[in-house]
Amino acid sequence: MTTEHPIFKMAFSRVYPMYVQKAEGKGRTRDEVDKIICWLTGYSTAELEKQVEREVDFQTFFAQSPAINPNVSLIKGVVCGVRVEEVEDPLMRNIRYLDKLVDELAKGKAMEKILR
Template sequence: MPEHKIFAMPFAKVYPMYVQKAERKNRTKDEVDEVICWLTGYDAAGLQQQIEQQNDFKTFFAQAPALHPNSALIKGVVCGVRVEEVEDPLMQKIRYLDKLVDELAKGKAIEKILRT
């Protein structure tokens, strides 16, 4: 089965959409960065480097320092699909990220988004 198109899409192409979605709901770019860094283990410089290098999602997650151990606590529906039931590990990580940005845009407290 061929890989999904999003795996080869540059993360830098989707990142501004995450920020726009959050900003439309009065959240900030810094908050978007915080949830991305929480999930992936990147620091701010590492995240910026991934954006500048135009790495695709596959590379972005492959080079991520460490997926947060509490990422398994991310539950819910994104695009009609339950994130906890996604079988492909890379697609699940992408859906986790989508879910975190959705929660941010919906006004959820950052402490709850980060599962603390």
């Protein structure tokens, strides 16, 4: 039996400002963070705002996403010591993909390279 990771039940709206803060701290913008999240999940900007307002957890956030981008398999690398492409749990892998994309943004990578 597998146990659910605590982040699955964490409100996306609690982590979202941290993504924005990380990006803004490196001279990037909230709009760029939103663009990355929308690219990954298929949400429109308005739908993303609604999900944040509704304070849905990560599990719900990804379960309700219109369409995970088909190019996610091109996202490679390490986040928090974990190789994202090797994460077995689909939800955790999506969360790690999002972390990796925000990391790339904060490190100054060009948007066209982030949005594969």
